[in-house]
Amino acid sequence: MPAPPRTFLQGPKGTRDFYPPDMAVRRHIESVWRGVSVRHGFEEIDGPTFEHLDLYTVKSGPGIVSEIFSFRRAGGDRDYALRPEFTPTLARMFAAQAGALPRPTRWFMIGPFFRAERPQRGRLREHVQWNVDVIGDATPAADAEVVAAAVAALERLGLTPRDVRVRASDRRAAAGVLRRCGVAEDHLTDAFEVLDRRDRTPPQEFARRCADLSLDAAAFDAATEAARGVWSGSWAACGPEFEPARELGALLAEAAVSEWCDFDLGVVRGLAYYSGSVFEVHEAGGRERAIAGGGRYDNLVELVGGPPTPAVGIAMGDVVIRLVLEERGLLEPPQRYQPRPDAFLIAADDEAQRSLPAIAARLRRAGLHVRHGPRGARNVGRLLGQASRAGARFAVILGEELRRDSVVVRDLDAATQREVAAADLVAVLGSPA
Amino acid sequence: MPAPPRTFLQGPKGTRDFYPPDMAVRRHIESVWRGVSVRHGFEEIDGPTFEHLDLYTVKSGPGIVSEIFSFRRAGGDRDYALRPEFTPTLARMFAAQAGALPRPTRWFMIGPFFRAERPQRGRLREHVQWNVDVIGDATPAADAEVVAAAVAALERLGLTPRDVRVRASDRRAAAGVLRRCGVAEDHLTDAFEVLDRRDRTPPQEFARRCADLSLDAAAFDAATEAARGVWSGSWAACGPEFEPARELGALLAEAAVSEWCDFDLGVVRGLAYYSGSVFEVHEAGGRERAIAGGGRYDNLVELVGGPPTPAVGIAMGDVVIRLVLEERGLLEPPQRYQPRPDAFLIAADDEAQRSLPAIAARLRRAGLHVRHGPRGARNVGRLLGQASRAGARFAVILGEELRRDSVVVRDLDAATQREVAAADLVAVLGSPA
Numbered sequence: 001m002p003a004p005p006r007t008f009l010q011g012p013k014g015t016r017d018f019y020p021p022d023m024a025v026r027r028h029i030e031s032v033w034r035g036v037s038v039r040h041g042f043e044e045i046d047g048p049t050f051e052h053l054d055l056y057t058v059k060s061g062p063g064i065v066s067e068i069f070s071f072r073r074a075g076g077d078r079d080y081a082l083r084p085e086f087t088p089t090l091a092r093m094f095a096a097q098a099g100a101l102p103r104p105t106r107w108f109m110i111g112p113f114f115r116a117e118r119p120q121r122g123r124l125r126e127h128v129q130w131n132v133d134v135i136g137d138a139t140p141a142a143d144a145e146v147v148a149a150a151v152a153a154l155e156r157l158g159l160t161p162r163d164v165r166v167r168a169s170d171r172r173a174a175a176g177v178l179r180r181c182g183v184a185e186d187h188l189t190d191a192f193e194v195l196d197r198r199d200r201t202p203p204q205e206f207a208r209r210c211a212d213l214s215l216d217a218a219a220f221d222a223a224t225e226a227a228r229g230v231w232s233g234s235w236a237a238c239g240p241e242f243e244p245a246r247e248l249g250a251l252l253a254e255a256a257v258s259e260w261c262d263f264d265l266g267v268v269r270g271l272a273y274y275s276g277s278v279f280e281v282h283e284a285g286g287r288e289r290a291i292a293g294g295g296r297y298d299n300l301v302e303l304v305g306g307p308p309t310p311a312v313g314i315a316m317g318d319v320v321i322r323l324v325l326e327e328r329g330l331l332e333p334p335q336r337y338q339p340r341p342d343a344f345l346i347a348a349d350d351e352a353q354r355s356l357p358a359i360a361a362r363l364r365r366a367g368l369h370v371r372h373g374p375r376g377a378r379n380v381g382r383l384l385g386q387a388s389r390a391g392a393r394f395a396v397i398l399g400e401e402l403r404r405d406s407v408v409v410r411d412l413d414a415a416t417q418r419e420v421a422a423a424d425l426v427a428v429l430g431s432p433a
Numbered sequence: 434m435p436a437p438p439r440t441f442l443q444g445p446k447g448t449r450d451f452y453p454p455d456m457a458v459r460r461h462i463e464s465v466w467r468g469v470s471v472r473h474g475f476e477e478i479d480g481p482t483f484e485h486l487d488l489y490t491v492k493s494g495p496g497i498v499s500e501i502f503s504f505r506r507a508g509g510d511r512d513y514a515l516r517p518e519f520t521p522t523l524a525r526m527f528a529a530q531a532g533a534l535p536r537p538t539r540w541f542m543i544g545p546f547f548r549a550e551r552p553q554r555g556r557l558r559e560h561v562q563w564n565v566d567v568i569g570d571a572t573p574a575a576d577a578e579v580v581a582a583a584v585a586a587l588e589r590l591g592l593t594p595r596d597v598r599v600r601a602s603d604r605r606a607a608a609g610v611l612r613r614c615g616v617a618e619d620h621l622t623d624a625f626e627v628l629d630r631r632d633r634t635p636p637q638e639f640a641r642r643c644a645d646l647s648l649d650a651a652a653f654d655a656a657t658e659a660a661r662g663v664w665s666g667s668w669a670a671c672g673p674e675f676e677p678a679r680e681l682g683a684l685l686a687e688a689a690v691s692e693w694c695d696f697d698l699g700v701v702r703g704l705a706y707y708s709g710s711v712f713e714v715h716e717a718g719g720r721e722r723a724i725a726g727g728g729r730y731d732n733l734v735e736l737v738g739g740p741p742t743p744a745v746g747i748a749m750g751d752v753v754i755r756l757v758l759e760e761r762g763l764l765e766p767p768q769r770y771q772p773r774p775d776a777f778l779i780a781a782d783d784e785a786q787r788s789l790p791a792i793a794a795r796l797r798r799a800g801l802h803v804r805h806g807p808r809g810a811r812n813v814g815r816l817l818g819q820a821s822r823a824g825a826r827f828a829v830i831l832g833e834e835l836r837r838d839s840v841v842v843r844d845l846d847a848a849t850q851r852e853v854a855a856a857d858l859v860a861v862l863g864s865p866a
Contacts (some may be wrong), residue, residue: 008488008737009529012513015481017526020540023477038772039797041804044456048448048559049482049545050502050515055441069483069513071504073549080445080502082483082515093450096442104807107453112482112545116506126481141808144790152797255790304441339471357577357688364472364585371474374537375574 014118014125021334026128028337029157029318029325030110033130036153037108040145042132045107047089053079055088059273059303067115069125082114086131087273087297087313088304094135095306103136103309106145113317122289122320133313135301140244143277143296144251146314150281150292151257153316158330164291166257167264167280168248171295173230174265176241177223182214189272191215196270224265231263248277273297279314283324291324292316335391343429344387344412345372348380348399356398359407359422366426388412394429447551447558454767459561461770462590462751462758463543466563469586470541473578475565478540480522486512488521492706492736500548502558515547519564520706520730520746521737527568528739536569536742539578546750555722555753566746568734573677576710576729577684579747583714583725584690586749591763597724599690600697600713601681604728606663607698609674610656615647622705624648629703657698664696681710706730712747716757724757725749768824776862777820777845778805781813781832789831792840792855799859821845827862 011017018026037044053070069082083089086109094101113129132149134142147166154164174195175188183191194201194209201209210217229235230242231249238246245263252258269278276296283291294314301309325331345360347353356372363370371390373383380397387395397408401419409428410417420428444450451459470477486503502515516522519542527534546562565582567575580599587597607628608621616624627634627642634642643650662668663675664682671679678696685691702711709729716724727747734742758764778793780786789805796803804823806816813830820828830841834852842861843850853861 008485008491008525009739011481011522011525012483012485012511015483017481017522017529018479019526019530020476020478023479026479027477036797039800039802041774041802043453043771044460045453046451046456046459048444048450049547050445050448050559052441052445058441069504069506071502073502078445089444089450092441092444093452096450097452114482126483137807139808148790148794152794155798251790254787256794306442338476341474354687357581357684361581361585361689364469365588367472369472369474374570375572 012125016124016126020338024334024337025322025331026318028331029321030128030130032153032156033108033110033316036149036156037130037132040106040132040149040152042106042108042149044109045090045093046109046111047086047093048083049112050080050082051089051092053081055092055304056081056084059088059300067117069114069116084113084115085271086111086113086129086315087133087271087300090131090133090135090313091297091300091306091311092304094309094311095301095304098301098306098309101136104142105135106133107135108132122323124319128318129315130317131313131315133311135311136309137312138298138310140248140251140277142310143244143248143312144255144257146294146312147252147261147279148255148257150279150294150314150316151260154260154281154291157321157325159324159328161260163284163328164260164324165282165284166261167267167282168245168252168261168277169263169265169267169279170242170245170248170277171268171274172276173227173238173242173245174268176239177220177227177265178215181216181219181223184214187213187215192268193270195220195266195268198266220265227265228263231258244276269293269295271295271297273300273303275299277312281316283320283327288320288323291320338391339369341371341390341392342368343370343394343396344383344390344392345370346380346383346387346395346397347373348378348397350378352398352402355402359396359398359425363426363429366430368426368429384410384412396425396429445558449557449559453771457767457770458755458764459751461764462754463561463563465586465589466541466543466749469582469589470563470565473539473565473582473585475539475541475582477542478523478526479542479544480519480526481516482545483513483515484522484525486514488525488737489514489517492521492733500550502547502549517546517548518704519544519546519562519748520566520704520733523564523566523568523746524730524733524739524744525737527742527744528734528737531734531739531742534569537575538568539566540568541565555756557752561751562748563750564746564748566744568744569742570745571731571743573681573684573710575743576677576681576745577688577690579727579745580685580694580712581688581690583712583727583747583749584693587693587714587724590754590758592757592761594693596717596761597693597757598715598717599694600700600715601678601685601694601710602696602698602700602712603675603678603681603710604701604707605709606660606671606675606678607701609672610653610660610698611648614649614652614656617647620646620648625701626703628653628699628701631699653698660698661696664691677709702726702728704728704730706733706736708732710745714749716753716760721753721756724753771824772802774804774820774823774825775801776803776827776829777816777823777825778803779813779816779820779828779830780806781811781830783811785831785835788835792829792831792858796859796862799863801859801862817843817845829858829862 267280274295275298278295280290281292296312298310360370395410405422409420700713707728708731711728713723714725729745731743828843838855842853
């Protein structure tokens with residue numbers, strides 16, 4: 001038989017294989033997301049991993065549609081898409097049950113998302129993303145709630161306002177400024193897209209695009225600089241279109257997260273459906289891609305068939321946050337995130353081996369985390385080494401003491417051991433370390 | 434604007450929207466799977482949600498390949514597949530790191546899987562599946578370990594050996610019997626497939642297929658009936674090809690799970706890569722599709738490019754098990770699986786509302802699960818009703834007592850209330866209910 005092609009050993013480009021240490025770190029991040037969501041009163045939901053393609057083409061905009069993995073079932077007549085983001089699914093789910101759901105509804109979800117673009121640092125074809133959304137509340141209080149949840153997760157992961165910054169803006173305010181900078185009403189969406197891609201656009205190309213839209217970039221930049229003072233009241237020139245942004249600033253202060261946040265008119269986000277506030281979380285040095293992003297999408301629920309419903313949300317992926325945590329030394333060694341075995345069972349002889357599975361079953365049924373060596377292994381010294389490397393709290397040595405219904409329990413932290421009646425094993429192993 | 438097409442409100446056929454109550458039940462099942470896996474010494478992994486299509490075409494067999502959602506990136510040259518099962522990914526991951534991984538390696542995973550077939554009861558296009566596998570152990574002890582883990586999950590979910598049965602067989606034993614029933618060596622794989630589809634094949638069609646393979650179905654059925662006694666020793670006619678099955682029976686007894694298991698030569702499983710034992714878990718009445726299935730696949734790691742490596746695993750989906758738990762009344766009302774709020778904050782006046790977000794932030798930072806009413810709501814009676822419906826342990830009423838840095842804490846279970854210093858709030862709310 002010819003050797004199989006080497007490619008069998010590799011998953012698709014831009015995807016990840018999570019071996020236990022990597023998986024433990026991923027679960028650590030996910031458990032922070034979940035814990036924060038629950039404490040902040042969000043309820044967990046999920047939708048399908050793939051949707052009808054037209055759910056995304058309807059409104060997400062070209063920025064995301066060009067990156068979608070789409071497919072059709074053999075013999076089928078509908079196009080599907082691996083979900084590139086959660087908001088359209090969430091809008092669809094709210095719309096479908098709008099009559100029965102409270103306002104506001106607070107939802108969160110954690111799951112896989114997909115982009116068909118070229119993989120690069122901080123950007124993969126599959127990643128895990130956390131979404132928190134408040135649906136049915138048009139006030140900036142809802143915006144402040146999702147920002148507060150994102151900040152709580154950053155803080156719980158060990159980051160500080162010196163490490164990461166939440167940059168907040170508002171498309172209503174930005175639209176007002178863009179109009180004053182020369183942009184016609186029907187070019188506003190294009191202008192947002194040009195501004196969103198600014199960092200990835202060569203300067204000459206950016207200038208050309210601004211010219212196409214009659215956008216005076218220098219005037220916009222000057223307004224952006226001045227508008228940094230909108231929360232502190234040091235900028236008086238702003239018009240009424242800055243009112244929601246101003247209110248958000250006050251509410252972020254009430255929620256005690258102001259020190260994490262800056263107002264930055266230059267943040268516009270790439271998705272076409274944002275209608276109000278927009279957020280982006282960045283590593284303070286600006287070296288990495290965005291850690292999180294979000295904003296208000298007051299038209300999306302209606303657009304997919306529901307009643308007019310204001311909504312706002314924020315999403316954080318696992319890729320950039322992990323890079324940032326690694327850079328700052330904020331991740332423990334992976335084994336700290338892995339569950340520690342309570343007991344490692346060792347059979348000193350063949351007769352003991354025959355009793356081992358039933359003893360393991362009894363301990364596990366009592367809720368204990370139990371491991372054991374290979375069935376044929378009898379070298380107690382080597383097995384004790386294996387027990388230590390597995391991080392077990394106790395080694396339980398099954399040997400001739402079994403004849404009097406006892407076993408030897410070795411405390412691997414204290415390096416002490418004693419004989420214990422088999423009947424007392426659950427109590428002894430289950431006691432706090 | 435014309436009304437948007439109604440289809441926006443519905444996800445793809447055969448997929449599910451998980452609203453909070455459904456999600457809570459799903460998390461309950463997943464947490465039983467995870468808990469059992471950890472207690473049994475399995476470590477969590479995950480792979481990509483999509484793989485190169487040829488990872489499946491290489492060996493899974495036509496039974497699964499015809500059901501794959503496959504796709505290609507626009508402008509790309511590789512075919513991808515939404516994963517229909519986990520074993521090929523697991524084999525690929527083990528093969529890629531075989532030199533660095535212990536033998537045996539015990540892995541588990543929980544994640545979404547996909548089948549492009551017609552949705553029907555117990556069978557959807559997307560479901561969540563739990564996999565437990567032991568890699569690098571050729572002995573039936575490994576087979577017994579994965580069966581014991583599956584049984585532990587069934588038991589933890591509230592099922593008993595009267596509700597569900599593990600049917601175990603062995604393809605080596607079945608092959609021996611098939612040879613004696615007239616099947617030629619190069620027709621064995623076809624014969625397994627015909628037997629696997631027997632329940633879904635009209636009798637005449639089944640008879641025709643058996644005739645094509647020279648399979649004497651009556652003789653096979655007679656052997657199946659006799660072989661039920663192989664574990665109890667009541668069947669002496671079995672040849673050496675029954676030795677692993679016999680050993681497995683003894684090991685299942687050692688692991689104290691015999692009363693859940695039957696030996697049934699009629700179970701062969703549809704996947705082409707099974708090479709030894711095979712398992713299927715069924716509702717005892719036989720009304721539902723299989724709850725779980727698995728077996729030994731000693732050639733798959735090598736086939737995808739790794740060293741020769743024996744392996745065995747079992748997988749359980751969330752769809753059939755949920756139907757069975759529902760039928761038997763073994764699911765609590767969903768809210769029992771949802772996290773209970775520690776506190777529901779109520780602002781009795783506008784001034785209190787301005788203090789609410791900071792108080793909520795402080796309590797959440799201390800680890801408490803905190804909810805609150807809409808920002809503008811001031812009707813304390815109605816808000817207390819909302820707090821009760823949310824299942825909160827305490828309502829915290831912020832009112833004029835704030836002037837002396839106090840709040841009113843109402844124990845919603847005991848229906849008692851008292852004034853508490855704001856500084857003591859974390860301690861009071863954090864105390865066990």
